[in-house]
Amino acid sequence: MEPAINGDLTHNLIAPFDFTLAEMHDMGWFTDADLDGQEDATAIVNGCDTRVPNEFIGNGALLADQTRVSFGRCAATTSGAKNFEKCVDDLAKAAHADGIISGMQSSHVRQCAQAKGNDKGT
Numbered sequence: 001m002e003p004a005i006n007g008d009l010t011h012n013l014i015a016p017f018d019f020t021l022a023e024m025h026d027m028g029w030f031t032d033a034d035l036d037g038q039e040d041a042t043a044i045v046n047g048c049d050t051r052v053p054n055e056f057i058g059n060g061a062l063l064a065d066q067t068r069v070s071f072g073r074c075a076a077t078t079s080g081a082k083n084f085e086k087c088v089d090d091l092a093k094a095a096h097a098d099g100i101i102s103g104m105q106s107s108h109v110r111q112c113a114q115a116k117g118n119d120k121g122t
Helices: 020-026 063-077 081-097 103-120
Strands: 042-045 048-053
Touching: 042 063, 048 063, 048 103, 063 081, 063 103, 081 103
Parallel strands: none
Antiparallel strands: 042 048
C-alpha cells in the first residue's frame, strides 16, 4: 500500500502494474465470471463467452482479466457502439498479431464487442 496518494498511481489491476490478481490465483482464487463455482475455461466478458482460453499471458495476468480490462478501457474511452467496436477490434487484431490469440478467437472477441456495442447504443 502507498503511504500517501501519489499522482503516478494507476487503477490498472493487471500485471505488470499490480500483481494482486496473479497472487490471489496462486493462493487458490480463480476467475468465475459465470458464478458456477468452477474456474472459467474461457474469457467471459459481460456474459459473452469469447471462446478464448483463460490462460496466463506474458505479463503475468490471466487472459480473461486482460480481456475484461480491455473491454472496460474501450467502454470508458469511446462513445457510441461503432467506436466501442472499433476499439475492441483494434485490440483483438493487435493480440492476434502478437500471437496471443488466434484469428478465430479474435473473431469471437469482436462478436462479443458487437453484442456489447449494441447494448451501448449508437
